[in-house]
Amino acid sequence: MVFWIASAVGLAVAYLLGSTPTGYLAGRLLKDIDIREHGSRSTGATNVLRTLGKWPALAVLLVDVLKGVAAIVFVRWFYPWCYAISSATPPTALELQTLAPWLVCLAGLAVLLGHGRSIWLNFTGGKSAATGLGVLLAMSWPVGLGAATAFAATLALFRIVSLSSMLAALTAVALVCGLEQPLPYRLLVIAGSLYVILRHRANIQRLLAGTEPRLGGGGPGPNAGSQIS
Numbered sequence: 001m002v003f004w005i006a007s008a009v010g011l012a013v014a015y016l017l018g019s020t021p022t023g024y025l026a027g028r029l030l031k032d033i034d035i036r037e038h039g040s041r042s043t044g045a046t047n048v049l050r051t052l053g054k055w056p057a058l059a060v061l062l063v064d065v066l067k068g069v070a071a072i073v074f075v076r077w078f079y080p081w082c083y084a085i086s087s088a089t090p091p092t093a094l095e096l097q098t099l100a101p102w103l104v105c106l107a108g109l110a111v112l113l114g115h116g117r118s119i120w121l122n123f124t125g126g127k128s129a130a131t132g133l134g135v136l137l138a139m140s141w142p143v144g145l146g147a148a149t150a151f152a153a154t155l156a157l158f159r160i161v162s163l164s165s166m167l168a169a170l171t172a173v174a175l176v177c178g179l180e181q182p183l184p185y186r187l188l189v190i191a192g193s194l195y196v197i198l199r200h201r202a203n204i205q206r207l208l209a210g211t212e213p214r215l216g217g218g219g220p221g222p223n224a225g226s227q228i229s
Contacts, residue, residue: 018114044126068134071111101184129165159214162203169193
């Protein structure tokens with residue numbers, strides 16, 4: 001019982017890490033504005049770029065990535081510890097090897113959900129791509145690096161952040177399956193990628209209509225932006 005209570009606490013910590021409203025805080029601190037009332041109305045780094053400028057956007061992007069990294073690092077430290085104190089005998093290496101990937105999977109989903117549905121912002125937020133990249137880098141750096149490369153290459157070619165984010169998510173799915181990562185990691189990446197793509201529903205409609213704005217190239221209106229996070 002102690003272990004499962006501690007596990008729930010760990011997942012709550014991961015969710016709260018994700019819920020930290022980086023872009024919203026940047027707007028309040030730098031211009032005393034609610035960034036959700038400007039541009040694309042998202043707390044993502046791209047909207048921060050368009051509303052606050054390059055350096056605040058870079059800071060928001062970095063922190064959002066680090067939220068994903070921190071959640072995975074935390075659960076990898078926390079769960080063996082809480083397992084040990086809840087059992088009469090220390091966990092064996094096999095027990096940790098079996099259990100840890102599933103707990104990492106749940107924590108990854110929790111931090112993504114927190115970023116996209118922040119408890120501090122009435123369950124609004126960003127699109128979780130940057131935080132998802134942090135999860136990938138901490139979970140399996142080759143997968144994370146591959147996804148980041150796909151994002152950068154697509155962005156350089158098309159200058160459309162939403163398209164780059166979704167292609168990076170699909171690349172992560174291909175890599176996590178192709179590199180034969182543990183089953184929980186594969187399930188996490190598939191579920192997380194679907195979540196990121198679903199968060200881009202409005203962007204997909206604009207892409208199909210040919211109205212999705214390009215980064216640095218203007219767009220059809222102030223509310224038609226796309227988000228990195």
